[in-house]
Amino acid sequence: MTLKLGVPSKGRLMEKTFDWFGARGVTLSRTGSDREYAGAVAGVGGVSLVLLSAGEIPRELAAGRIHLGVTGTDLIREKLVQWDQKVEQLAELGFGQADLIVAVPAAWVDVDTLDDLDGAAAAFRARHGFRMRIATKYHRLVRDYLRMGGVADYQLVDSQGATEGTVKNLTAEAIADITSTGETLRANHLKVLAEEPVLRSQATLFRSRTAKMTEADREALRMLTEMLGV
């Protein structure tokens, strides 16, 4: 048995994660061909690397199939019910920052707050006979946020991609999505509500609270966290 560390399997998130661990003396690398999802760990013993899609890492952590994992806070909170009982947050890695926000058409000059959104939703429902549609893939987080904000008369519609385009395509009136710079929003004539975001997310190292550990795994974890300073 080794301590299993789950890391995003591709793209900038993977590279930045490798850099972060590398800067702390733990060298992560992909092995084999470019297409093969296999990896190696050097600099610390008893740890193996598992390359996974960032979206699967929360589930794997919760199921205890990996001991440690790097993924976005947004995915942990959306996918895991009672996330804090299943995983422990060890360190924020300082990259992959993105906010989950609610955005409406920029032309809605009368809507800047959740209070406005609720007012507009009530009028919209009365006028059109259906509840204002908000496109998102973060159903749980957004629903909780809007409930806390006292917004009624809306409905969430699922959008797994190109969410910013849904308003123009008349399949939603507003959206809730992850944004880092807001450029895509502006290009699609949308603006972010002047409220705290639903969530501020960044790449974060989590520890599974459910994964079984041998004595050797515990020792490997102790060594690793000491090197990482977490």
Place this chain on the structure above:
Amino acid sequence: MGVSFAAEKAEAERLRAVFAEAGAQPLDCAIMQSAETLLDLYGEDIRARAYVTHDPSRGEMMLRPDFTVPVVEMHMSHGADPARYTYAGEVFRRQEEHPERPSEYYQVGYEVFDRGDQAHLDAEVFALFAEVLKPYNLRPVTGDIGILTAAVAGLQTSQKRRDALLRHIWRPRRFRALLDRYSGKTPVPATRAAMLAQADPMAKAGPVIGVRSEREIAARISALRADADEPALPRGQVELIDAVLAVRETCSFALEHLHDIAVDMPALLPALESFERRCEALTARGIDVSELDFEASYGRSSMEYYDGFAFGFLCESRPDLPPVATGGRYDALTRRLGGGQEIPAVGGVIRPGILLEVAR
């Protein structure tokens, strides 16, 4: 934990027999309900509490989160008038916040659709539940959403503001935020002040995209202008609402207390008269209203549809358990589901699983 399904089912059947004995007609309804109806009633929040599934031809369906909606639908489409119904069956609730609570459990209900004397009908339902639950030493608590509604309707402010408050009666936080803003306790948001300061807020709005039209935006801007021109809701009015919401004592004292408040808010009087008549009807059925708790805010926060009398039976030694029984009046629900018809309705449900747990 530890009450078996078989025991729960047997207890549910026993209770249903008691309700049938009391004169209710047993009925049953489908487990899969149209999601559309439920979403329309409860809004998006229901998705966090109910299981949604999909049928290729009927679209989105929900496992019934309660019986009230299907029972009302059945009654409104072909029920006798008046009618009394009882049912026993499983309901399904997602428990995201409390995974330790069961997500599938029995409910046994007693529902009355009757145009007769409403105070007596409220008392009939409550007294029946009190009788059935008597051996378990539970604490009953009552409330009346109609009193709060009357208080809001009596506020010295515009109809628009009263409507907004009425719309959020079941969302206490939002209700409070609106009161605070109307009374000037929280200032107008800076973004809104800046927008209203412009002669033509739409001048630099850019392209209008989506279903919501420029005309709708303009209509809301003028509504916001009208609201900004309205005088603040006087502090005294907010204090009256607070005083109503704070009423929490036995029915007899609560009635007295609310009558004191009504000196400054006469709009409460018709609702108080209903309350008083219900107290008399309860007394006539042997309920001691000088011992019965009343909370003006009871039935407000539990995503329900009660719009008048509301009640619950709680086990005080087990605060971890949900109420053993809950019920109330839901006239407005029959109006919304009735397709142009309506009928006064009052009823309640017992959870046999909780009852068995309490009995142990």
